[in-house]
Amino acid sequence: MKEIEKKAFILLKKAIINFGLLNNNEKFIVGVSGGKDSLCLVHLLNQYNLKERKKWDFLAVYIKPDFFDFNIKRLENFFKKYKINYQILEMKIKDKIERLNKNPCFLCSRERKKMFFNFAEELKLNKIALAHHIEDINETVLLNLFYNGEISTFLPIQDFFNGKFYIIRPLYYFNNDLIKNYNKFHKIKAIKNPCPYIKENKRNKIRNFLEKLYQEDKRIRENIFKGIRRIKEKFLP
Secondary structure: OOHHHHHHHHHHHHHHHHHOOOOOOOEEEEEOOOOHHHHHHHHHHHHHHHHHOOOOEEEEEEEEEOOOOOOHHHHHHHHHHOOOOEEEEEEOOHHHHHHHOOOOHHHHHHHHHHHHHHHHHHOOOOEEEOOOOHHHHHHHHHHHHHHHOOOOOOOOEEEEOOOOEEEEOOOOOOOHHHHHHHHHHOOOOOOOOOOOOOOOOHHHHHHHHHHHHHHHOOHHHHHHHHHOOOOOHHHOO
16 A cells, blocks of 8 residues: 555544544445545545445435536546446526525535435435545634634534434545645546636635645644644633
């Protein structure tokens, strides 16, 4: 096993054990967008499942919005290459977006999550794995602070509807560079996101802001990530 894959396996296992994300023989859904993060996640889970004999039974799910064209064929070829079971779900949201008359990212995200929950319920499953990683967690801290006036972010395992569903984040300990290097090693190429609103959203602004800080001081990335678990309550009102 190459060093990059070994490191990925170690961090995946760390998240699974530390937060109780998955058990052996578990059935669950993996949300896939076609981007580098979700392709890394589904490939890694598949590799880990085969090599560690976890006997997981997971289904990769792509939710296809109706307001832009996406290269579904490339995504399907990826799934077929690695013998990953998959499902494409159509999301009819174009009319809602046109009526909204503003950036629809929140609406789209909410509708996508709703579809994941509904589909999981149909399959009698209660876990959905998503590919959020350290940078996403850091961005969400600032997003919620700047735009919602609260301090909160993604959890490694998050329950919804009193434990009816759980969103799990197996890449919780992964940073962007590790994901890029893992994909490079396995020759995994991300599929371009053609969404016309992607550059306008608030998360993208926060991402660009943080990226400049990361370049100035590499410690900032890890310090934000660590800081969310090192709250000094006596210095807070």
